[in-house]
Amino acid sequence: MNTNTDTSTGSGSLAPGQLPFLAPCRYPGATAPFEWVRRGWLDLLAAPGLSLLYGLLFATLSALLAWLTWRLGLLALYVGLATGFVFVGPVLAMGLYSISYQLERGHRPALLFSLEEGRAHLRDTLVLGLCLLILLLVWGRAAMVLSVLLPSDAAPALHDMIPYLIVGTVVGALFCALVFCATAFSLPMLLDRRADAVTAVISSINATLRNKLTALIWGALIVAAVLIGFATMFVGFVILMPLLGHATWHAYRATIDAERWPATHA
Numbered sequence: 001m002n003t004n005t006d007t008s009t010g011s012g013s014l015a016p017g018q019l020p021f022l023a024p025c026r027y028p029g030a031t032a033p034f035e036w037v038r039r040g041w042l043d044l045l046a047a048p049g050l051s052l053l054y055g056l057l058f059a060t061l062s063a064l065l066a067w068l069t070w071r072l073g074l075l076a077l078y079v080g081l082a083t084g085f086v087f088v089g090p091v092l093a094m095g096l097y098s099i100s101y102q103l104e105r106g107h108r109p110a111l112l113f114s115l116e117e118g119r120a121h122l123r124d125t126l127v128l129g130l131c132l133l134i135l136l137l138v139w140g141r142a143a144m145v146l147s148v149l150l151p152s153d154a155a156p157a158l159h160d161m162i163p164y165l166i167v168g169t170v171v172g173a174l175f176c177a178l179v180f181c182a183t184a185f186s187l188p189m190l191l192d193r194r195a196d197a198v199t200a201v202i203s204s205i206n207a208t209l210r211n212k213l214t215a216l217i218w219g220a221l222i223v224a225a226v227l228i229g230f231a232t233m234f235v236g237f238v239i240l241m242p243l244l245g246h247a248t249w250h251a252y253r254a255t256i257d258a259e260r261w262p263a264t265h266a
Helices: 032-046 048-072 072-104 111-120 122-149 160-181 187-194 199-208 212-233 237-257
Strands: none
Touching: 032 072, 032 212, 032 237, 048 072, 048 111, 048 237, 072 111, 072 122, 072 187, 072 237, 122 160, 122 187, 122 199, 160 187, 160 199, 160 212, 160 237, 187 199, 187 237, 199 212, 212 237
C-alpha cells in the first residue's frame, strides 16, 4: 500500500503559528475502502454494546425524522435535517470515532469517554454543522428554482421530464459531492488533533480531490449502506451506521497525515 504524503512532515507537532493551512494527505489506493470497512467491522465486534447503542440511536432518529416528515411535511424534514447536521449527527459520529480511538490505543471503550469527546469538541462540530446547514439551505433553494423546469401538465410524459431529471441529478450530485468532500475526514481529525474546523474541512477536501478514485469507491460504499438502511425500514442502520463510523476513523488514519498538529490527548 502506498502511503507517501504529498508534502514532507516533521517528527513532532508545531506551534500554532507554524502550522500549515492544511494537513497533507496520503494515497492509500483504490482498494483501501474495503480495508477500512473490514477494520470497522473488527472494531464493531470488539465493542458491540457501545457500537450498537449508537447505531440504535441513529436508526431511531432516522425513523423519527421520516415519521415527522410524513405527518408534518417538508418543514419537519428541514428542521430535522438542520438539527441533525448541527447537533445530533456530529456528536453521535464523534462517539463512534472515539470507540475506534480507544481500541486503537488498547483501551476498553467507555461510554463516558465517548460522550465526553462529543462535548469537548462541541464548538468545532457546531461550526462544521452550521456550514453544512447553510449548504443544505442553498441546496433546498436550488431545488425550488429547478422546479421551473417541471412541465405544466398535471400528468407529464416521461420525455417531458427529462430536462428536469438531468439538471436535478447534476445539481444534487454536486451538492452531495461538496458535503462528502467536506466531511469525509474532517470530524475524525477534530477528535484526534487540536485543529480548527476550517483546517479539518480543507484537509478533507484536499485529500478527497487528490484521491478521486478512492473517494469515489468509498462514497459508493456509503451510498450502498444508506440505501440498505432505507430498504430495511431503518433497521439496518443499527449495524451499518456504527460500521461506517468505525470505518471512517480508519479512513482518516490511512489518508490524513496530521502529525504536525498537537494530539488531543496526551
